[in-house]
Amino acid sequence: MKKTIKMVVFIYLFAALLCGPKVFGAEYGGHLKLIWSLPAVSFGYPPKIRSIGEMYASVAMETMIAVDKYGKFHPHLATAWKLAEDEKSWIISLRKGVKFHDGTDFDAEAFKFNMDLFVGKPTGAFKNITSVDVLDKYTARLNASKYQSITIFELASEAYMASPKAIKEKGAKWAETHPVGTGPFKFVSFQRGKNMLWTRFDQYWKQGRPYLDGVEYLFIKDKMTALSALKAGEAHGIIFALPQHAKTMAKQGFKIDFDQAVGIHLMVDSKSPDSPWANKKVRQAAEYAIDKETICSQLGLDYKLPVYQMVKPENPAYIKDLPIRKYNPEKAKKLLKEAGYPGGFTSDFYYPGMGWRDGWQAVQSYLAAVGIKLKLIVIDRPRYFTMRFKPGALPAGAASQMVMFQAPDPLYMATASLASTSPHVPSMKRPPGFDRLLDEAIGERNPAQRIQKTHEVIRLAHDEQMYIPFFTEGPLLIMNPNIHDYEFFEYGRNYICPFTNTYMSK
Amino acid sequence: MGGYIIKRLGQALIVVLLVTVLVFLLIRLLPGDPILLYVSGDVVSGAVSDEVIADLRREHGLDRPMYIQYVNWLWQILHGDLGKSIFLNDTVVNEISRAVPKTVMIGSLGLLLAVCLSIPLGVLAAVRRGTWIDTLVTLLANSGITIPVFWLGIMLIQIFSLQLGWLPTQGYTSVFDDFGAGVKSLILPVVCLSVVPLCALTRQTRSSMLENIRMDYIRTAWSKGLSEGLIIMRHALKNSLIPVVTVFGLMARITIGGQILIETVFNIPGMGRLAVEGLQNQDYAIVQGVVLVIAIIVTGINLIVDLSYGWLDPRIRNN
Numbered sequence: 001m002k003k004t005i006k007m008v009v010f011i012y013l014f015a016a017l018l019c020g021p022k023v024f025g026a027e028y029g030g031h032l033k034l035i036w037s038l039p040a041v042s043f044g045y046p047p048k049i050r051s052i053g054e055m056y057a058s059v060a061m062e063t064m065i066a067v068d069k070y071g072k073f074h075p076h077l078a079t080a081w082k083l084a085e086d087e088k089s090w091i092i093s094l095r096k097g098v099k100f101h102d103g104t105d106f107d108a109e110a111f112k113f114n115m116d117l118f119v120g121k122p123t124g125a126f127k128n129i130t131s132v133d134v135l136d137k138y139t140a141r142l143n144a145s146k147y148q149s150i151t152i153f154e155l156a157s158e159a160y161m162a163s164p165k166a167i168k169e170k171g172a173k174w175a176e177t178h179p180v181g182t183g184p185f186k187f188v189s190f191q192r193g194k195n196m197l198w199t200r201f202d203q204y205w206k207q208g209r210p211y212l213d214g215v216e217y218l219f220i221k222d223k224m225t226a227l228s229a230l231k232a233g234e235a236h237g238i239i240f241a242l243p244q245h246a247k248t249m250a251k252q253g254f255k256i257d258f259d260q261a262v263g264i265h266l267m268v269d270s271k272s273p274d275s276p277w278a279n280k281k282v283r284q285a286a287e288y289a290i291d292k293e294t295i296c297s298q299l300g301l302d303y304k305l306p307v308y309q310m311v312k313p314e315n316p317a318y319i320k321d322l323p324i325r326k327y328n329p330e331k332a333k334k335l336l337k338e339a340g341y342p343g344g345f346t347s348d349f350y351y352p353g354m355g356w357r358d359g360w361q362a363v364q365s366y367l368a369a370v371g372i373k374l375k376l377i378v379i380d381r382p383r384y385f386t387m388r389f390k391p392g393a394l395p396a397g398a399a400s401q402m403v404m405f406q407a408p409d410p411l412y413m414a415t416a417s418l419a420s421t422s423p424h425v426p427s428m429k430r431p432p433g434f435d436r437l438l439d440e441a442i443g444e445r446n447p448a449q450r451i452q453k454t455h456e457v458i459r460l461a462h463d464e465q466m467y468i469p470f471f472t473e474g475p476l477l478i479m480n481p482n483i484h485d486y487e488f489f490e491y492g493r494n495y496i497c498p499f500t501n502t503y504m505s506k
Numbered sequence: 507m508g509g510y511i512i513k514r515l516g517q518a519l520i521v522v523l524l525v526t527v528l529v530f531l532l533i534r535l536l537p538g539d540p541i542l543l544y545v546s547g548d549v550v551s552g553a554v555s556d557e558v559i560a561d562l563r564r565e566h567g568l569d570r571p572m573y574i575q576y577v578n579w580l581w582q583i584l585h586g587d588l589g590k591s592i593f594l595n596d597t598v599v600n601e602i603s604r605a606v607p608k609t610v611m612i613g614s615l616g617l618l619l620a621v622c623l624s625i626p627l628g629v630l631a632a633v634r635r636g637t638w639i640d641t642l643v644t645l646l647a648n649s650g651i652t653i654p655v656f657w658l659g660i661m662l663i664q665i666f667s668l669q670l671g672w673l674p675t676q677g678y679t680s681v682f683d684d685f686g687a688g689v690k691s692l693i694l695p696v697v698c699l700s701v702v703p704l705c706a707l708t709r710q711t712r713s714s715m716l717e718n719i720r721m722d723y724i725r726t727a728w729s730k731g732l733s734e735g736l737i738i739m740r741h742a743l744k745n746s747l748i749p750v751v752t753v754f755g756l757m758a759r760i761t762i763g764g765q766i767l768i769e770t771v772f773n774i775p776g777m778g779r780l781a782v783e784g785l786q787n788q789d790y791a792i793v794q795g796v797v798l799v800i801a802i803i804v805t806g807i808n809l810i811v812d813l814s815y816g817w818l819d820p821r822i823r824n825n
Contacts, residue, residue: 381787
């Protein structure tokens, strides 16, 4: 008996040691310092929080629902959500006992205030929501003009909750750079080009969280300087590191982690009738001609991954039996011949200076091998964005780089980038019936049916070769080995990280 | 002298005005639309309507003809307003006032260090011509002037920050906020920035001194029995300084214009970085504001250099 007790105690202590702070609570404290290279402009006023701003906002502000990287929804500030009797609107139950950083309560009135910043405004989100009703202190109703399944995803990705008191008193402009949310850390200060500081929020609703006393983002644009700062111990990690730096630091015991948050593809002028790219077979030939796997492995050092369809393999909507177009130069030449370009053709290719030069040069070589001669033209960001969004800005017959965020919900991605209502890539020919198929999928209530319809959307985009998929990439992290449970890739929304469970070991 | 100063001030004003016209036109001739770039994130999600884009254009005055935009900008400048940044959510005056102290502090300390070291070294090399001192100084000056600043910065970080751990690798702390940390954060950028002007001024001082110490008036001074110190400092050096001052003026301009490399390597949010980021975003107001301030500083330095000729050589003053 004594022996058994000793054994149990020993196992408990051993397990406790392994579990770290969750058992002992010994690893509270510490200020996490991370190096970022991207500038932040707006990260506190909910309708203006987007892409890069979201990375900063998510430390201090929270959305109603959490979505994990597999696209599964979890209660967060909302504890439950269900369709109302009209089968269009949603009843949202709110978590009790949640406070904003300024001490005010998070309740249905606060939820309504924040949702009213979106409803009926040109913010892009909640287009189907007509109004918000407060049913009681912790229940609200989102009234909708029609059922849309992506409303829940929007509650998980767009609806950051800010203190109504702060916005009313200080104004929207102030709020853009002063997030007052319900998150685990309170915003302290932001100095452009220098740093951003947060401190622990003691009244955070998750018991015992966060572990850290504070978080600091250091803004260092030059990658070599960032690496030196990490080596000198001035920071615990780099968020957007270079692949070669990651390889070097991995050998020195640093943790390396990466995600595939963004898809980089070729967008072509398929709309102009005279453009060679208007022929579907030419676009298909281009995909067959590029050895994406070799490019990603040799030049991207395996931190960039080749893609052949709209979603990542771990996504429930991924189509395993999709006839993908792997590297096959012979097939590419055959398709070009069938398309009436046996000798190939010449096309200008515009890409931004910040783009992956080596990768595009490799694409140029592979395409040249089948006869498609790309003339690479580096352009500045304003011109590049103009080509991406302004009809007619991409010269006829030309091609460029396309960016598509890898949201867990492919329908959200398709609506944002591929639908004809999207201002994205105006040079892309949208196949007939694509919008209708997308609408049907978004309006589908049955989950199994929804997946099936999503597959149809993906198949149509693939069959018609609306764009030429290339690779996915995301933030590449180099992290000090004593930092644990950083949550960068836990969520399905770009790369948000509230550091709720992050802790430092001695 | 007063008339000379007024004349030079008038010329400086014309130069600044020409610079404003040039920068105003050139940045607008670049292809691309800054407003479209600014709202690009919102465009992806369909969050921006054409009306919103038109409102933004109106807010920044970009909906008007170019000549009216220019006149409005000049009018704003006369009222101490350099406009509003499209991207940074703040006025250009605020952005520049945050960046200028860093650039001026590092630039002026770098030039001061260069002047304090280069003149004695140049004089010493000239006076001890042909000795090992002259060989060493000449060798270092000739090598130093060819070193790329960014490479030197990385090497200094490697040695003093990573190997020895004495100094921070990056960042800027104001000496008025934290004196110790401020001094530490200044050492590497200032040393790095001073190397090229230090070497250029050393070379110029040496050759200028060599020319002068062979002159008849120096021989006369020796024959009168004056001490070496007096001959060198009072007679030879002062007469050797005119070309040195010319090179100093040139170096000051290069230092101010070239600080972007130092600011990038040492992660200092100064004027150079502000200008480059503004240019990358085609943030018209930022680029125009920064170029205007740099133009004023550079023409100011030119003015001081011109005036110092008069002080150094009475013949120029009298003419």
